[in-house]
Amino acid sequence: MTMTSEFRTCPVTGLRIHRPAEMLIKVNAVVAIVFLAVGGLFGLLVALTRWPAVHLLPAEWFYLVLTAHGLDVLLVWIIFFEMAVLYFASAVLLNSRLAAPKAAWTGFALMLIGAVMVNVAVLQGGSSVMFTSYVPMMAAPHFYLGLLLFAVGALIGCFVFFGTLVIAKEEKTYEGSIPLVTFGALTAAIIAVFTIASGAIILLPTFLWSLGLVSNIDTLMYKTVWWAMGHSSQQINVSAHVAVWYAVAAITIGAKPISEKVSRVAFLLYILFLQLASAHHLLVEPGISSEWKIFNTSYAMYLAVLGSLIHGMTVPGSIEAAQRAKGYTNGLFEWLRKAPWGNPAFAGMFMSLVMFGFLGGISGVVLGTEQINLIMHNTIYVPGHFHATVVAGTTLAFMAITYLLVPLIFQRELILTGWAKWQPYIFGLGVAGISLFMMGAGTLGVARRHWDITFADAPLQFDYPASAFLMMGLNGMSAVLAAVGGAMFVIIIVGSVLFGKRTSGAQAEAPRPAGPSPAAVGQYGSAGTLRIPGTAVMVAVFFTTFVLYYFVNWKYLAEVWPLR
Amino acid sequence: MAITPPSERIWWKEPIAKIELIWIAVAFLWGLIMFFMMIYWHGAGEQNLSNEAYRITPEAYAEKTNAMVAKHTVREQSGFPVVRPPPGSDVYMLGRLWQWWPMLELQKDQSYRLHLSSLDWQHGFSLQPTNINLQIHPGYDMVVTVTPDQTGEFSVVCNEFCGIGHHLMIGKIFVVE
Numbered sequence: 172m173t174m175t176s177e178f179r180t181c182p183v184t185g186l187r188i189h190r191p192a193e194m195l196i197k198v199n200a201v202v203a204i205v206f207l208a209v210g211g212l213f214g215l216l217v218a219l220t221r222w223p224a225v226h227l228l229p230a231e232w233f234y235l236v237l238t239a240h241g242l243d244v245l246l247v248w249i250i251f252f253e254m255a256v257l258y259f260a261s262a263v264l265l266n267s268r269l270a271a272p273k274a275a276w277t278g279f280a281l282m283l284i285g286a287v288m289v290n291v292a293v294l295q296g297g298s299s300v301m302f303t304s305y306v307p308m309m310a311a312p313h314f315y316l317g318l319l320l321f322a323v324g325a326l327i328g329c330f331v332f333f334g335t336l337v338i339a340k341e342e343k344t345y346e347g348s349i350p351l352v353t354f355g356a357l358t359a360a361i362i363a364v365f366t367i368a369s370g371a372i373i374l375l376p377t378f379l380w381s382l383g384l385v386s387n388i389d390t391l392m393y394k395t396v397w398w399a400m401g402h403s404s405q406q407i408n409v410s411a412h413v414a415v416w417y418a419v420a421a422i423t424i425g426a427k428p429i430s431e432k433v434s435r436v437a438f439l440l441y442i443l444f445l446q447l448a449s450a451h452h453l454l455v456e457p458g459i460s461s462e463w464k465i466f467n468t469s470y471a472m473y474l475a476v477l478g479s480l481i482h483g484m485t486v487p488g489s490i491e492a493a494q495r496a497k498g499y500t501n502g503l504f505e506w507l508r509k510a511p512w513g514n515p516a517f518a519g520m521f522m523s524l525v526m527f528g529f530l531g532g533i534s535g536v537v538l539g540t541e542q543i544n545l546i547m548h549n550t551i552y553v554p555g556h557f558h559a560t561v562v563a564g565t566t567l568a569f570m571a572i573t574y575l576l577v578p579l580i581f582q583r584e585l586i587l588t589g590w591a592k593w594q595p596y597i598f599g600l601g602v603a604g605i606s607l608f609m610m611g612a613g614t615l616g617v618a619r620r621h622w623d624i625t626f627a628d629a630p631l632q633f634d635y636p637a638s639a640f641l642m643m644g645l646n647g648m649s650a651v652l653a654a655v656g657g658a659m660f661v662i663i664i665v666g667s668v669l670f671g672k673r674t675s676g677a678q679a680e681a682p683r684p685a686g687p688s689p690a691a692v693g694q695y696g697s698a699g700t701l702r703i704p705g706t707a708v709m710v711a712v713f714f715t716t717f718v719l720y721y722f723v724n725w726k727y728l729a730e731v732w733p734l735r
Numbered sequence: 736m737a738i739t740p741p742s743e744r745i746w747w748k749e750p751i752a753k754i755e756l757i758w759i760a761v762a763f764l765w766g767l768i769m770f771f772m773m774i775y776w777h778g779a780g781e782q783n784l785s786n787e788a789y790r791i792t793p794e795a796y797a798e799k800t801n802a803m804v805a806k807h808t809v810r811e812q813s814g815f816p817v818v819r820p821p822p823g824s825d826v827y828m829l830g831r832l833w834q835w836w837p838m839l840e841l842q843k844d845q846s847y848r849l850h851l852s853s854l855d856w857q858h859g860f861s862l863q864p865t866n867i868n869l870q871i872h873p874g875y876d877m878v879v880t881v882t883p884d885q886t887g888e889f890s891v892v893c894n895e896f897c898g899i900g901h902h903l904m905i906g907k908i909f910v911v912e
Contacts, residue, residue, distance in 0.1 A: 231899060264738050301896050307873065308856050308898065347744045351737040390857055390872045417737035427736050431746035433755050434737075455869045457788035457851075457877030465773045473766030480762040484755065489737075541773045542782055548868040549859045549894040616866040618859070618894035622902040630834075631813060631905040633863060633890035701752040710758060714765070721769065725776075731865050733781035735846075735880040 177268065181579060183674070188580075192262035192269035196255045196580050198279060200573065201668070203251035206286065207566070208661045210243025215654040218605070222647025223625065223640050230622040234299040237620060239290060241302030245561060246321070246404070247286045252569050253359065253411050254279070254328045259576070260356035260414065261335035266344040270334025278327030285321030288313050301620060303401065306377065306388040315378035322367045322374070329360045329367075351428050351435065352421070355414025358438040359407045365446050366407060370400035391458060398449035406445035408561060409479065410438065412523065412568035416486045419520035419571050423511060426493040429701060434485050440478035444470040454544035461541065468539045476536060483528045483713065488706040495702065503705045519571030519595035526599065527564030530606045533717050534559060543724050546731060552613020559606035562653070567599060570660050577664065583671030587663050594663060598656025604649025612642035614727070787878040793854040796876060800827040804837050812838060817909070825850060828891075828906065830858035830871045832898060835891045835906020843910050846882045859895030862908065868894060883910040
C-alpha cells in the first residue's frame with residue numbers, strides 16, 4: 172500500500188482521493204476546456220461564414236478554420252476530457268490510487284504536444300484537409316505526426332485506467348463489482364483501444380506517404396480504416412457520456428440504476444457492436460457490397476442501437492424511480508417537474524439525454540440506413556446529426572459533470588451561480604438549433620464543407636431553394652447562441668477554478684447521498700415495486716417519433732430518380 | 736447508485752422489471768424491422784446502388800470519357816461539351832479539380848449506365864435538386880444505372896471537400912423528353 176499522505180479525504184463525499192490522480196484529472200480537464208474554447212471559437216467562425224448574409228471569412232480561411240474546428244473540438248477537447256473521466260471513474264470512484272502516475276503524465280504530455288503540433292500544422296496553412304484528411308489530398312507531415320502522438324498519449328491513458336482497475340481489485344479498495352459508471356468508462360476505454368489502433372494503422376502509412384516513403388495510399392482503404400477510428404471515437408464519446416449521465420443522476424438526485432444487469436448488458440452491446448460503424452461513411456462508395464454495408468451499418472441488426480435505446484429508458488427511469496421514492500408521486504410527471512432544474516449539472520445532463528436521443532440518435536439511424544444515405548451523404552445533414560450527438564450529447568454531458576467536478580476535485584465553489592443556472596439552457600437551445608437547421612438544410616441538398624452555396628464565382632450556376640438559405644441563416648443565429656452558452660461555461664469554470672472560494676466540509680455543495688443504502692435496493696431491482704409510468708410515456712413518444720421519421724425518409728428516398 | 740458498487744452483490748441474478756423487458760423486446764424487434772427494411776428495399780425499392788465497380792487508372796478513365804465525348808457531343812455550352820449518348824449505353828462523367836466533365840443530355844424515363852470516377856482527389860457527386868449523393872474516388876469506376884424521371888436542368892454540386900476551388904465545382908445534366 173502507498174503512504175496515506177498521498178491521499179486526502181473529500182469532506183463532502185467521504186471519498187478517499189489520490190492526490191496524483193486528482194492532479195491529473197485537473198490538468199486534463201483544464202486543457203480540455205482550453206481547447207473547447209479555442210475550437211468553439213473556430214466553430215463560431217465557420218457558422219458565421221456559412222450564414223449567407225454574413226459570409227464572414229474568405230474561402231482559404233474558411234477551410235482552414237473548419238479543419239481546426241473539427242480537430243480541436245471533436246478530438247482534442249473530448250479526448251482530454253475523457254482522460255479526466257477515466258481517471259475519475261477509476262481512482263476516485265474505486266477509492267484507489269492511480270496506476271503509474273508518471274506514465275499518465277507522459278501520456279498527457281504526448282497528447283498535448285500532439286494537439287499543439289496538429290494545430291500549428293493547420294494554422295500554418297498547408298494542411299487544410301479537414302478533420303478527415305482523405306487521401307490523396309496531402310497535409311504536412313507534422314499534421315499526421317501530431318495525430319499519432321496524440322493517439323499514443325491517449326492509449327497510455329487508457330492503460331493507466333486499466334492498471335488502476337487491476338490495482339483497486341488487488342488492494343480491495345471496493346467490494347463486489349465495479350460501479351456502473353466505472354463499467355461505462357471501461358466500455359469507453361476498451362473501444363478507445365480499438366479506435367486508437369485503427370488510427371495508428373492508417374495514419375502511420377499516411378505519415379510515411381507524406382514524407383515520400385510510401386508511394387500510394389488506396390483511397391477506399393484509407394476511408395474504411397480511418398473511419399474505424401473516426402466513427403469509433405464517437406462511440407467512445409457515447410459510452411463516456413452515458414456513464415456521465417448515470418454519474419450525474421446518481422450524484423444530483425441519488426438515482427440508482429433500475430437494473431444493474433440491463434444497464435451493463437447495454438454497455439456490453441456497445442463493446443461488441445459499435446465498432447462496425449465505419450460503414451456509415453461508406454454507404455455510397457464504389458466497390459463495397461450491399462451485404463457488407465447492410466450488416467455493418469446496422470451494427471449487426473441494430474444491436475448497438477439497442478444498447479442506446481435501453482440507456483434511453485434506464486437513465487430517465489432511474490431518475491423517476493429516485494424522485495418517486497422521495498415522494499414526488501403525483502400524476503405522470505411531478506417527478507420531472509420537481510427535478511432540480513436550477514442545478515446546471517442536472518439540467519445539462521437531462522437535456523443531453525433528451526437531445527442525444529431525439530435529435531442525434533434518430534437522425535443517426537436514418538442517416539446510416541443503406542439506401543436513405545443516398546439522399547443525405549455529405550450534405551449538411553451529416554454535421555447536423557453529429558452536432559446533436561457530439562455537442563448536444565457529449566459536450567453538454569461533460570459540461571454538466573464539470574459543475575460537479577469543480578467542488579469535488581478542484582475544491583472550489585462555483586462563482587456566477589446565476590449564470591450557471593442558465594448556461595445549460597442557452598447552450599442547449601443553441602445546439603438544438605444548430606442541429607435542426609443543419610439537418611433541414613441538408614434535406615434540401617445543401618453541401619457540407621462548402622464555402623459558398625450561392626456559387627457567385629463559379630463558372631456555372633445553381634440556386635438552392637430559398638428555404639435552404641433561411642435554414643443556414645437560422646443555423647448561424649443558433650451558433651451565436653451556442654457560442655454565448657459555451658463562453659459562459661468557460662468563464663464560469665475557469666473563473667471558479669481560479670477565483671472560487673475554497674470549499675470546506677460544511678459549506679460545500681454537491682449534495683451526494685452517502686453510500687449505498689441497502690434498504691432502497693429491494694424497491695428497485697425487483698419487478699413488483701417499480702413504477703416509472705412517466706418514463707414509459709416519454710419512451711413511447713420517442714419511439715413514435717422514431718418510427719414516423721424513419722418511414723418519412725423512405726418516402727423521400729422513393730421520390731428521387733430510380734437507380735440500380 | 737451508479738457511482739458505487741452494486742448494492743446487490745449477485746446483481747446478475749436480480750429480476751428485470753417488466754417495463755424494461757417490454758422496452759427491450761420492442762426495441763429489438765424494431766431493430767429487426769429496420770434491418771430487413773434495407774433488404775426488402777433491394778427487391779421492392781427503385782433506389783438502390785449497384786455493387787458494380789471497377790479499378791481503373793485515371794488515364795484510362797479519361798480516355799473512355801474522351802471517346803464518348805468525341806462520338807456523341809451535340810453542342811457546346813459555357814465551354815463544356817454537351818453529350819447526348821444513346822439510351823442504354825455507357826455514359827461517363829469525370830470529376831477533377833474543379834469541374835464535372837462533360838455535360839450530359841439524357842432522355843426522360845430512359846436508363847443509362849452512368850460511370851463516375853475522379854482523375855485526382857475524391858469528389859462528391861451531389862445531383863440537385865433531386866438530391867442524389869455519391870462518393871467519387873480516383874482509381875475506382877463506379878457504375879450506376881440511372882433512370883431520370885423528371886425533365887429539366889440538374890446540377891452536380893461537389894460535396895466532398897477537394898481544395899480551395901471546391902465551391903466552384905458544378906456540372907450539369909439535362910433531362911429532355
